Structure formats: structure tokens, C-alpha cells
Amino acid sequence: MAILSNLNDSELLxxxxxxxxxAFTEIYxxxxxxxxxxxxxxxxCKEVAxxxxxxxxxxxxxxxxxxxxQSLPAYLGTAVKFAVFKAMARNKRRNQLLSGQLLAEDGAAAHNDTEQQLDALFLDEWLRGIVEQLPEKARLVFVYSRDEALSVEEIAGKMDLSPKSVEYHMTKALKTIRDSIRKMSIFLHSFLS
Known part of the structure; x- marks a missing residue:
């Protein structure tokens, strides 16, 4: 029998x-x-973490x-971040209820608002993580297009590329992001069910 510490994540899974x-103990x-x-x-807070x-x-x-x-470190890291944001939303709502800031009739709306803000924060951070892992040109094209709202021609001039190259790198970036979103939806389905 192989020593578990010598096994890769796929074998442990x-x-x-x-x-x-x-195997669970080794992953732990x-x-x-x-x-x-x-x-x-x-x-x-170490105890909460x-x-x-x-x-x-x-x-x-x-x-x-x-x-x-697909990737144990990515799955676990995402699960921890997701759980942290959910715990933060619960704690914020609990503190608001205890301090009397939420009225009964608008408590649910405030809770939903906080949940949506935390979900947006989580998704934004998750998306930035994906963008950071893109190949350099694809990453720069995506950032110039989305964050700085530059046109294809402006990006081409800034990066000294042809417009077709800019379109190629944008397509590559968007495909990677779409694939990651698909994988995330599978993860969320399994995490929440």
C-alpha cells in the first residue's frame, strides 16, 4: 500500500x-x-477561521x-471563501437584529441586500482570481477592455498588436472565464446540495 503523503490529489480524492x-485525514x-x-x-479571527x-x-x-x-486546492479554497462570506452576512444580520437596527418588516430585505453584496464581493474576487491566471496578453486585453473600457483599436495601439490579435486574446480570455463559471456552477450545485 502506498504511503498516502506520496499520492497526488486525484489519487487521494x-x-x-x-x-x-x-485519505480524508491526509487531505485534512x-x-x-x-x-x-x-x-x-x-x-x-483564528477561531472563526x-x-x-x-x-x-x-x-x-x-x-x-x-x-x-477538478482541482482540490481550488475547490477547498473557494468553499472556504464562500463559507466566510456567508458567515459574515449572518453575523452582520445578527448584530443588526441585536442592536435593533432592523425592523421586522424590512429585516428580510436588508438580509437579502447584505447577502447580495457579499455574493457580489465573492464573485468579483473570484473573477479577478481567474483573470490573474490568464496568459499575460489575454489578461491585459481583458483588463483594458473591461476595467478601462478601451476599444479594440485603442487596446491594439496601446499593446502594439493588430486588432485581430486583440480580438483573439479577448476571445481566449472570455472562453477561459466562461469555462470557469461553468465549473463554479457545478461546484456551487454540489456545495449547496
Missing amino acids: QLLKDGRED NRYWERLVATGYYYTR EEIVNDVLMGLWLRRASLVI
Whole structure:
């Protein structure tokens, strides 16, 4: 039998799906610190970060048979960020209720507003992460187009490329983003179900 620490993530995931607790323990040990650091970055509270990571990892174990995971670090990192933002929304709403800031009749609207803001923040950060991983020219074309609202001709002039090259890199960037959104929707479906 192979030593689990020598296995790659795909091999560990297969063992996890087979119900191997030792594979879960290896994943837990392999990613614990990194995930707590991610949680702490957003919460600034070690105990809350640890609780969130425990919940995410327990969710991984409980849904092990039905999950489709392409990249374990990306899946776990996204799950922790998503759980942090949800916890922040719950805490904010709880604090508002305790301080009497929310009236019963508009409490649901305020809660939905906070949830939407946190979801938008999460999606914006997630999208920026995808854009940062694009090849340099595709990333620059996307940023110039979306963030600076430059036309294809302006981007071509700024980057010393032909307009066709700019269109090629934009198409490449948008395809990568679309593929990532599709994978995220699969992740969210499995995470929330």
C-alpha cells in the first residue's frame, strides 16, 4: 500500500470517494494550514477561521461520493471563501437584529441586500482570481477592455498588436472565464446540495 503523503490529489480524492478515512485525514493535514490562513485573511479571527475550515472539510467528507472536483486546492479554497462570506452576512444580520437596527418588516430585505453584496464581493474576487491566471496578453486585453473600457483599436495601439490579435486574446480570455463559471456552477450545485 502506498504511503498516502506520496499520492497526488486525484489519487487521494479517489480513495476519499471510496470512503477511506485515512485519505480524508491526509487531505485534512495537507490543506488545513493553507485553508485556515485563507479564512483568517477574511475573518481576522483564528477561531472563526478554524471553525469554517472544519465545516468545509466535514462537508467534503459527507458529500465525498457525489462531488466532482477538478482541482482540490481550488475547490477547498473557494468553499472556504464562500463559507466566510456567508458567515459574515449572518453575523452582520445578527448584530443588526441585536442592536435593533432592523425592523421586522424590512429585516428580510436588508438580509437579502447584505447577502447580495457579499455574493457580489465573492464573485468579483473570484473573477479577478481567474483573470490573474490568464496568459499575460489575454489578461491585459481583458483588463483594458473591461476595467478601462478601451476599444479594440485603442487596446491594439496601446499593446502594439493588430486588432485581430486583440480580438483573439479577448476571445481566449472570455472562453477561459466562461469555462470557469461553468465549473463554479457545478461546484456551487454540489456545495449547496
